[in-house]
Amino acid sequence: MSAVNTATPPAAAAPKTYRPLRARAGAAVPHVILIAYAVVALGPIAMIVMNSFKSRQAIFDTPFALPTPDTFDVSGFQTVFTRAQFELYFLNSFIVTVSTVFLVLLLGSMAAFALAEYRFTGLTFVALYMAVGIMIPIRLGTVGILDLMVRLGLVNSLAGLVLVYTAMGLPLAVFVLTAFFQQVPGELKDAARIDGSSEYRVYRMAVPLVKPGLAAIGVYTMLPIWNDLWFPLILTPAENVRTVTLGTQLFLGQFVTDWNAVLAVLTLAALPLIALFIIFSRQFIRGLTSGAFK
């Protein structure tokens, strides 16, 4: 903004020939700031990825250099794959995240459809009851959750994690999707009903019409689950059900002095998510700016 500020008043007074130059300089200022911040945001990540492919000596001698044939070294990755089961951790995280997103979208859209579509006694109560969970962090109920999981025999099972995360994701999903379902034109649904469709069919017909809402909720549900440390640490610490985030954390604690291994595991844990984000960034940002979360 300051760019415009400094450019306008002198430009009026100065000879006309200066104007394009000044204007161009003014237009560059936002880029300078944005690029500077992009370096702050991405520099550290680039440092980690770059150095994970270098020998221990080179990591400390020339940290800013790209790996060269001389310094190229993947011993860190070898340590990671021989000493920990990262394939398994990825699979576990994948199962938990995909199952939760599926359940949140299916159950959330069903409830939201009913809340948007029908009037019945207790409607306001049900809507409020589901919405309360948006502002209350589920972690505060950890004592009760652990107790419940022990009683249900769901400690150290991926199903336990999926159920907790589904409960955590549902309030916002129901709230946002209700607003989306209210925008579906009533004529469409009534036409289907006159043709003899059951209410379940009407729901199946309406779901594709709220796809933007489903996409936004999908990505919004996915990230905190994939990245969560708290519940895996407490509910599923066993090796065979460990998630990537917990696996990374435990591995880092053990190998803290082995810089090659630490850099390699950070690269392995970060890159898939960054790749996924870059592919879907348009949908993701659109979801966040759509007003659904404000």
Place this chain on the structure above:
Amino acid sequence: MSRLRTSGPPDEAGAEVVTSAGAATTRPEAKPRRRGFRTHVVVFIAPAAAIYTLFMVYPLLDSLRLSLFAPVDGNLTFVGLDNFVHLLTDDILAPQFWNAVWNNLMFFAVHFFVQNPIGLLLAALLAAPTLRGRSTYRALLFIPTTLSVVIVGFIWQLIISPVWGFVDTPLLGQSSTALVTLALMSVWQYVGIPMILFYAVLISIPHELTEAATVDGANGWTTFWRVKFPLILPTVGIVSVVTYVANMNAFDLIYTVKGALAGPDFASDIMGTFFFRTFFGFQLQQGSSTMGATVATMMFLLILAGVLLYFYGWQRRIESYQL
């Protein structure tokens, strides 16, 4: 994007969380259907309500209940507010509790005063209509937000480690700098959230408003502070209250970088790590589920206090404009 706007101006969305989910359903279009008991309504709502009730509402209420009990001779016995009295008066627990509360407020203050201005600056630059490469910048600047806190903690731990030599001072090892350093790492990660939310408001401001100001002779600076900023203020409030709630149950970053003891000498201890130690115990300290539930209840009250302060102290006082 305008779909949801119809249910209320974006500025009031904070209040919507509590009120309009129910109110919106009484819109005239929602026609009453005249049948008796309708099984499909139950089929639609019951699964979501059941999972939510069993795995979120019930454990939360159970935790609140447990905070009023204590093990006496191996049996859980109702002790009223004894746990809270113990937490606030015990020679060992009380100082730790207040230390964690204070640190947590500091942790939030750093977010409030650093994250909001940077987010606003980036959003204002991104929203400029003439900017080229907007979607690339937007995506790149958001990348840290998508990472796991564990990764962020370790990336920064390596970068500022004196072993690697970019920073000479052990910022994470000194009591005076540990907490602020950790908070800044967290800001680095989450600055994308206010950036995107401010950006969403800025691009929704109609051109006529800014053009009118320009015609009246206002320059870019004046236009921003006099026209756009008042429209962003409600979002500042929403971002702050969301950050407050997230910070009050933050845990992952501090646990990753400093462990459950949140050193040095509890200098980076916040409510999340204090809760974890009280519940599971650590080293010499014995874990207790009832005292853990007590700490969780105190966290709930702190969060509630912050949210109420926002609704009554901020949201009611500032004017919202319908765009």
